[in-house]
Amino acid sequence: MNRFDYIRPGSVAEAVAAASEPGAAYLAGGTNLLDLMKIGVAAPDKVIDITRLPGLDRIDWLEDASVRIGAMVRNAELARNTAFSAAFPAISEALLSGASPQLRNAATVGGNLMQETRCAYFQDPLSRCNRRAPGSGCDALEGHNRSHAVLGWTPSCIATHPSDFCVPLAALGAIVEIEGPDGSREIDLAALHELPGSESAGGIALKHGEMITALRLPAEATSFAGHSRYLKLRERTSFAFALVSAAAMLSMEQGTITEARIALGAVAARPWHATDAETFLKGKKAEAEVFAEAAGIALKEASPSGDNAFKITLATRVLTRALTLAAKGTPDRVPALPASVFMSSEGATANA
């Protein structure tokens, strides 16, 4: 790891000022940045620790019934928050399906949004990677790309976004609050992760020096609480990144879907908000064939970026199943092995 200066600012303004200097990077829980620094993918010469900034570790319910989550709230704390998990059970399930208890105790809301792709070529400084070194090319295209993108990719970049948390967030229309050298702004979560273009590799749509201060979920997002699931297919039972995942949230009246929120994870450079499938489901009966058709619509643009056509099949099936489970109703408690395709019979509470 390179040598770097460690700075602990006292306010957001101080943090932004320090981080706006060249070579500076924000440090939150450290679960991603320290690893990237170790493997030589990130080499900041100034690290701005924002974990102790006042006011960023709160969960506030606002007057309009929306909720504002400070960027430094830890993943475990958010998932464990009773009011939050009652209102957004699929988000809690997604959070609890990610990483391990140790990492969830450290990882922050803001850091989760900012995490980098797990593409092995991005992580290897000796490989060509447009995302890490723009214009250098992409070794993943001809490499080991079994787990790479099937939606929204271009030959510039076929990496996926690894977050579980972001998947239901994208579906629920989360807003990201940002502070930066040019002041405050807010963007839709969906716009935070840019897809690759014909030349660009995509990535996080923040300018140097900008930091996420909070995440907001609109009031209407709570209306899906009764029918919300996150389902995650991975190659071992726990503590693994998703091969494909799906968040399915429905609002239903007497067996008919009045509104749907759907997103897919690990299929694209951003959590994939499937709006066409949502529109399709509106007014439909909650039935197996309907869900299969909706999943087909969500994946209709999908194409393999390499040796990964199977991911399209799996994503379709995982989404179909997530919709089916959501229609059955949110379980009282997040099951042990959250989001697992292997259902637990014991129904014990998961530990955050």
Add this chain to the structure above:
Amino acid sequence: MKDAVDAKLIVNGVEAGVEIAPGRRLSQALREDLGLRGTKVGCDAGDCGACTVLIDGSPVCACLTPAAQAVGRDVRTVESFENGVLDNLQQSFLRHGAAQCGICTPGMLVAASALLTRKPVPTRTEVEDALGGVLCRCTGYAKIVTAVMEAGLAPEPVEAPMAGQAVGAAIERLDGVPKVAGREQFGADMIREGMLAVRAIRSPHESTGFTLGDIAAWAAERGVEVFTAADIPGENRFSVIPAFRDQPALAVSHARMRGEAIALVAGEPEVIEALNLVDFPVTWVPEVSLGDPDQAEVGDAPRMHEDREGNILIRGLVQRGDAEAALRSATHVAEFAMETGYVEHAYIEPEAGIAWMEDDVLVIRACTQAPVMDRDDTALVLGLPPERVRIIPAAAGGGFGSKLDLSLQPLIGLVTLKTGRPARMIYTRRESMSSTTKRHPARMRARAGIDAKGRIAGFEFDGQFNTGAYASWGPTVAVRVPVHASGPYFMGDYRARSRAVHTNGPVSGAFRGFGVPQAAILQETLFDDLAIKARIDRLQFRKLNALKDGEPTVCGQELSGVGIADCLESLTPHWDEALARAAVINAQKGRVRRGVGVASCWYGCGNTALPNPSTIRAGLRSDGTLWLHQGATDIGQGANTVIAQIFADALGVPVGRIGLIGGDTALTPDCGKTSASRQTFITGKAAQLAGAALRAQLLAMTNMGEGATLSLDEGRVCVTDGTRDTAIELANLQVQPDGYVISAEESYDPPTGALDENGQGAPYAVYGYGAQIAELDVDIELGTVKVVRMVAAHDLGRVINPMLAEGQIEGGIAQGLGLALMEEYIPGRTENLHDYLIPTFGDMPEIQSILIERPDPEGPFGAKGLGEHVLIPTAPAILNAIRHACGARLKRVPALPHRVLAAIREAGEIGG
């Protein structure tokens, strides 16, 4: 703006006396600045959880926590648990055998303590969930779960076994206290005054020439020293098998694999730690890499080693009868080809160690499975006579075969020899994974026939094993596979061929089973093909063909104590129940299908057709203490305990009276390597002989008969035969130069014989046997597999310690399950523990162990080896169960979802 350089940590309630650089990882600060080395570092990436500590009561990975973020908060490490005595959780770990190698134990204890604070008597699921972020490669997790669940319960008093009752007793491991206390010293845990830190420059390419630039200037500018192949005083070629010496300690002008070391950088630890090695003056000239063995075998492929034509390291052959003719007349014939990939040992402890000089002797304390081999090869590389190198094995945080090979021993040895200063080296996870050995990838084809009665009529096997850049244990794999490819079955007409092929891939070496697990994957699934064709129950088919006492093996060896039939028989009720459960579930024709599979194993204990003696020494001091020089390296499997149990009963004293010495090449006679499932059998036999010899001396001195009873008192040995009591006053005896007043040393070398050109002979004196049932669910829409239950029956001849034996079975099944379902190492792409997946708590099924005792006439008290056997049947049993569930006949492991789905489609039995 605050700079936190003056930060002090509060650890275990005490303010640390030193200032901590704020950007430092908490794990480093604890270990290196505060000397709290109970916190282990396994991956430095949050993937293994070995470094788990509590911050304000919450478990976090210290390796990903900047020290500054812990300042002012309550940091608790494993060192806080023990206050003079072990706490309940630690005692529970010891009592249940939850610590094997012990490297993950501190992380497990800390994570569990947070759960127990919240929930004193947790459920199984809660334990699995709370500990899911800590990886263990030894135990299969079962005993850890039990230990945590029962930590809050009052412990049942366990009585220490009396004299003569140690063998068969489920005693706690004798070396267990330091492991559960977090005091065990692994390779990275020892420091010495004035030590240098060492890092290696390694090839980023699979095949590359290289030229070094102005090293002297680079080194001078940074205040470090650089060592290259030119500095090596001895022969820069080593190998575990002397006849195949081909691997340089530091490459000379050309590297044949990714991760190969070409230079060392040594200096003051803080300088070395901060050093950026990216600008090291080396120019790489990458060359075409022979990545695939098919490509390497082609006639015009460049030779990787001068004398190895076609890049073939070695071929193996065993043939008996006429397989081809038998197959021609067989009633049913099945043929299939299968492939396996690289598998990484993934011990939680990356290679680490320290070297220093004691007078003119170079001392190396590092993790190892083979101290004497390390000594001899390090001496050779460094140009020293063997007696000038002393190897003290550090506690090994897992080995599984890979720590049989030299890794850093000659590297730190070189630095110490050249500088005169202690030198410490700790591999990074990436370094450990890229530069050390792997399980051989195999491409295998086999054909088998049966007669009308279902008896095997002809079996042919051909296997290509990718042995990577250097020989390592490639010859052993190539020889072992044809001997074992029959499985524990009678085959009169048999031909098995194998070859080990060089590529520019990682070195393939020893990994629990030496190629036999790969061969069993094909042989045992082919047996299901045959049973299905012949419409014979699959377990019955195996019983029908099981080898019996006196029937010749494929090598023509006639064995006694063959326990495979007993193992299969013991599985029968479990098999019937599992099939019945599957029938009920599958009648629903749902998306989850239940499958049941069975597979067997046999495995020869010890070197194949080669001598491999062990020597045990023991003695009494004049104060009445009894010492056992136990040189069989305990890498977690339990040799320290099992060998002592055998010795205790042979001598006739309580095992609790034995003090252990070693391993240390200066203090313990050679017990050979910890591999080939040989220690319980071979070193155990030496211990039995040494115990008996010592006993004979004591009885002779007192003129007592064989039935007499010994007891050790302060300064005396009391002997009684019920009618007469007598005592040997030890203080009256002459103290020998070795410090003992009475001592004994005995060696044992198993009777084996060389194999002839057809592989006929007696390659092993003792075999162990086993069979396992896998019961699992396949989600036929998603291709996922969840193993729900394993029943494992293993014939150990005589069970020395049932708790440790179960631990071996559970751990072996975990590794077999990984091989079957998730583990696939891809050089350069999976060099960490989040892209290379090993089983976690949630992946492990319920395991039921059945210990069979069919004594072997050769083994100590009838005992046979077990360590590798336990892994062999797991993967084929799982594959057979997958096929039973959904028809999917996998051609390649691991059975990842996409492969299972493709195989389901190909089988066409059910949708999917």
